[in-house]
Amino acid sequence: MILIMTVTSQTIVVPQTIAFDAPFSLQNGQTLPRFDLIVETYGTLNENKSNAILICHALSGTHHVAGRHHVSDKHAGWWDNMVGAGKPIDTNRFFVVGVNNLGGCAGSTGPLSLNPETNEPYGADFPVVTVRDWVKSQAMLADYFGIETWAAVVGGSLGGMQALQWTIDFPQRVRHALVIASSPRLSTQNIAFNDVARQAIITDPDFHNGNYARFNTKPRRGLRIARMMGHITYLAEHGLGKKFGRQLKQNQYQYNYDVDFEVESYLRYQGDKFADHFDANTYLLMTKALDYFDPAAEFGNDLQAALKNVQAKFFVASFSSDWRFAPSRSHELVKALIGMRKSVQYIEVESHHGHDAFLMEDAPYINAVRAYMKNIVV
Amino acid sequence: MILIMTVTSQTIVVPQTIAFDAPFSLQNGQTLPRFDLIVETYGTLNENKSNAILICHALSGTHHVAGRHHVSDKHAGWWDNMVGAGKPIDTNRFFVVGVNNLGGCAGSTGPLSLNPETNEPYGADFPVVTVRDWVKSQAMLADYFGIETWAAVVGGSLGGMQALQWTIDFPQRVRHALVIASSPRLSTQNIAFNDVARQAIITDPDFHNGNYARFNTKPRRGLRIARMMGHITYLAEHGLGKKFGRQLKQNQYQYNYDVDFEVESYLRYQGDKFADHFDANTYLLMTKALDYFDPAAEFGNDLQAALKNVQAKFFVASFSSDWRFAPSRSHELVKALIGMRKSVQYIEVESHHGHDAFLMEDAPYINAVRAYMKNIVV
Numbered sequence: 001m002i003l004i005m006t007v008t009s010q011t012i013v014v015p016q017t018i019a020f021d022a023p024f025s026l027q028n029g030q031t032l033p034r035f036d037l038i039v040e041t042y043g044t045l046n047e048n049k050s051n052a053i054l055i056c057h058a059l060s061g062t063h064h065v066a067g068r069h070h071v072s073d074k075h076a077g078w079w080d081n082m083v084g085a086g087k088p089i090d091t092n093r094f095f096v097v098g099v100n101n102l103g104g105c106a107g108s109t110g111p112l113s114l115n116p117e118t119n120e121p122y123g124a125d126f127p128v129v130t131v132r133d134w135v136k137s138q139a140m141l142a143d144y145f146g147i148e149t150w151a152a153v154v155g156g157s158l159g160g161m162q163a164l165q166w167t168i169d170f171p172q173r174v175r176h177a178l179v180i181a182s183s184p185r186l187s188t189q190n191i192a193f194n195d196v197a198r199q200a201i202i203t204d205p206d207f208h209n210g211n212y213a214r215f216n217t218k219p220r221r222g223l224r225i226a227r228m229m230g231h232i233t234y235l236a237e238h239g240l241g242k243k244f245g246r247q248l249k250q251n252q253y254q255y256n257y258d259v260d261f262e263v264e265s266y267l268r269y270q271g272d273k274f275a276d277h278f279d280a281n282t283y284l285l286m287t288k289a290l291d292y293f294d295p296a297a298e299f300g301n302d303l304q305a306a307l308k309n310v311q312a313k314f315f316v317a318s319f320s321s322d323w324r325f326a327p328s329r330s331h332e333l334v335k336a337l338i339g340m341r342k343s344v345q346y347i348e349v350e351s352h353h354g355h356d357a358f359l360m361e362d363a364p365y366i367n368a369v370r371a372y373m374k375n376i377v378v
Numbered sequence: 379m380i381l382i383m384t385v386t387s388q389t390i391v392v393p394q395t396i397a398f399d400a401p402f403s404l405q406n407g408q409t410l411p412r413f414d415l416i417v418e419t420y421g422t423l424n425e426n427k428s429n430a431i432l433i434c435h436a437l438s439g440t441h442h443v444a445g446r447h448h449v450s451d452k453h454a455g456w457w458d459n460m461v462g463a464g465k466p467i468d469t470n471r472f473f474v475v476g477v478n479n480l481g482g483c484a485g486s487t488g489p490l491s492l493n494p495e496t497n498e499p500y501g502a503d504f505p506v507v508t509v510r511d512w513v514k515s516q517a518m519l520a521d522y523f524g525i526e527t528w529a530a531v532v533g534g535s536l537g538g539m540q541a542l543q544w545t546i547d548f549p550q551r552v553r554h555a556l557v558i559a560s561s562p563r564l565s566t567q568n569i570a571f572n573d574v575a576r577q578a579i580i581t582d583p584d585f586h587n588g589n590y591a592r593f594n595t596k597p598r599r600g601l602r603i604a605r606m607m608g609h610i611t612y613l614a615e616h617g618l619g620k621k622f623g624r625q626l627k628q629n630q631y632q633y634n635y636d637v638d639f640e641v642e643s644y645l646r647y648q649g650d651k652f653a654d655h656f657d658a659n660t661y662l663l664m665t666k667a668l669d670y671f672d673p674a675a676e677f678g679n680d681l682q683a684a685l686k687n688v689q690a691k692f693f694v695a696s697f698s699s700d701w702r703f704a705p706s707r708s709h710e711l712v713k714a715l716i717g718m719r720k721s722v723q724y725i726e727v728e729s730h731h732g733h734d735a736f737l738m739e740d741a742p743y744i745n746a747v748r749a750y751m752k753n754i755v756v
Contacts, residue, residue, distance in 0.1 A: 240567050294624065323615075
């Protein structure tokens with residue numbers, strides 16, 4: 001009997017943890033004695049291993065891209081609308097790998113993990129990792145699977161930055177890069193918002209210099225504020241207005257600081273939920289990885305020069321109402337690629353979902369990814 | 379000898395505190411037993427009292443509009459480039475009144491004041507006041523000066539909301555309204571940012587339910603975060619980029635959570651400075667006054683209907699890069715005024731200073747105000 005594993009939103013997927021038991025040197029000069037990566041895979045790796053797709057996650061994402069962990073799970077993986085049987089990233093054709101990044105808090109080695117040198121959680125001692133470090137660790141993951149070349153590396157937002165870095169650091173090992181709602185580097189405003197988020201966390205008295213675990217607490221207040229603010233930047237002003245307007249929770253002003261407007265209730269809920277499950281040190285290092293990402297920097301701020309050795313073909317997508325990584329940020333990348341005579345397909349999607357649009361079910365966008373993926377030869 | 383008082387940036391101005399010793403009922407149903415307003419005046423009220431200008435301040439503004447309090451003051455008043463002898467709001471022609479709003483923390487009755495009923499600072503017990511309450515108290519201030527009709531009421535941002543409310547609540551008492559970088563009501567996104575700021579303050583353990591004064595402390599962390607975030611929204615993305623770019627404080631990444639980028643240093647400094655001098659309860663109530671402002675609400679969300687009885691002539695200005703109160707928000711007001719056949723002059727100023735542009739020295743803007751003010755008959 002041949003087992004055909006069809007991946008649907010209802011499929012129960014089982015993550016696996018892969019150990020890398022050798023010292024891993026980081027861009028900041030530090031060395032991790034060892035690390036684990038937790039991954040999920042969907043579909044089947046073909047014989048010549050030419051159908052592998054790596055999905056890179058954004059700030060708060062994980063390896064759990066598609067399917068469910070338990071029958072009772074309310075939600076499927078974070079990109080379940082994109083990855084699965086018959087979906088744009090079709091698991092009947094491709095072998096798809098989701099990975100939680102180094103420094104994450106969903107199972108890969110990160111600040112919550114035990115530091116083998118002290119047998120205590122790393123906490124504040126976990127090093128600040130970079131997009132380049134992630135890509136290097138993901139290359140080791142490819143080696144583990146025996147994948148010499150990814151058919152595609154795909155990501156939105158911070159995930160798109162990893163896809164771009166892949167094409168620069170390992171030009172021979174990636175045939176296609178899908179860089180969605182991303183940017184070749186953060187703007188000053190992006191960095192500014194990140195720093196406010198970090199300051200909210202760091203100045204929370206429960207932060208304890210990052211070693212909150214030892215005090216059996218976590219900086220919930222700071223994480224909550226960071227997420228509430230972040231959430232505003234993920235949504236378009238217009239979309240937020242359409243969804244909530246000035247709708248009141250009750251039918252009159254309260255004249256106090258409880259909830260007046262529905263949008264307040266929504267944001268506080270999002271903040272609370274996030275503070276419950278996310279690790280503050282991971283949040284801090286993820287925002288730093290965003291801030292530091294700047295592949296052109298080593299090339300005299302010349303993005304074209306940074307792309308010189310790139311062999312991958314690009315699919316770049318941006319969303320009209322995304323003001324975190326506006327279409328103009330994608331244009332920078334597209335122009336540099338064109339300037340270097342690289343292959344690039346670009347779509348600018350009309351959307352009122354802001355930055356979050358890359359996670360949404362939007363037909364022109366989804367179909368564009370579908371069409372691009374169909375043309376990838378395996 | 380006749381004393382000609384010419385108001386320059388070097389002029390030492392002396393604020394005065396005016397007592398209103400009668401119960402004052404508020405929009406929320408509460409009553410203040412009495413209140414003080416601290417004011418500054420510049421120029422001379424003419425005999426028929428037809429040259430009086432009221433300046434309304436924004437979120438963190440005060441009565442100190444022009445001149446200096448001490449020879450050693452590093453800065454002049456917050457709108458010193460606009461108000462003074464020979465300046466657009468010319469104190470050689472006009473009698474200009476600056477007032478700290480009720481609920482403020484610069485001398486008018488507010489959360490820091492003693493509650494006469496308890497002989498303790500109001501703190502959290504200070505009522506949530508509204509733009510309408512402010513206008514009502516400012517009308518009492520006009521009575522105090524014997525001013526039946528303001529030649530103009532002028533304000534930027536939240537100050538512009540007061541100018542607009544004046545024309546609705548006291549149509550006979552204001553001849554001109556200058557509504558600058560303002561909006562007829564907040565957007566959902568505006569409200570959302572305000573709530574994050576409030577939550578940062580309220581969840582600071584030093585907030586003590588608003589009664590921090592009793593604990594000899596203040597929610598500095600929360601105020602700092604609120605101001606850092608607010609500051610980003612006052613500045614244009616492009617302007618922030620031009621000023622700071624990705625400039626580093628030191629010449630390499632630190633790989634920690636100290637300052638890497640100049641913009642971080644700038645924002646933290648702004649946050650610290652604000653947390654030192656501003657009162658948290660005032661910050662909270664000012665943001666609520668912003669959220670609640672919505673003159674069209676009582677008229678079935680029909681702004682035109684709200685403007686029906688307006689007699690004032692309007693000058694409306696917006697700034698291209700202002701994304702807090704974008705030009706489109708001014709358009710709403712201008713369209714409604716035109717729809718009601720009211721007199722309105724509108725200027726949309728090209729600027730990369732964002733919302734803060736209304737405080738800046740920008741020739742086309744300054745000259746437009748100058749020209750408008752020159753045509754006001756006294």
